[in-house]
Amino acid sequence: MAVDSDLATLERWLDVHAEQGFDAIRDAWRTRSVTLGREVRVRMGDRDVDGVAEELDPSGALLVRTSTGLERVMSGDVLLLRPSP
Secondary structure: OHHHHHHHHHHHHHHHHHHHOHHHHHHHHHHHOOOOOOEEEEEEOOEEEEEEEEEEOOOOOEEEEEOOEEEEEOOOEEEEOOOOO
16 A cells, blocks of 8 residues: 555656756755754765765755865765754
């Protein structure tokens, strides 16, 4: 039963994408995100990126503000970090 519900939800989001494009999905994603605005570590293979998750770009990539600038992350494991004391 849960699978049917999940598939129905996915189908609704696919319809939104077909009718309104990715921007509508990205807006909904932003409002539900617990990641944006938080300190994160992104594990990308043999490399870690630490910074603040700032935004999703028009393609859906996560933009992370690091000490050296803005890093565009297309894939990786995102870990939420505890704020420094």
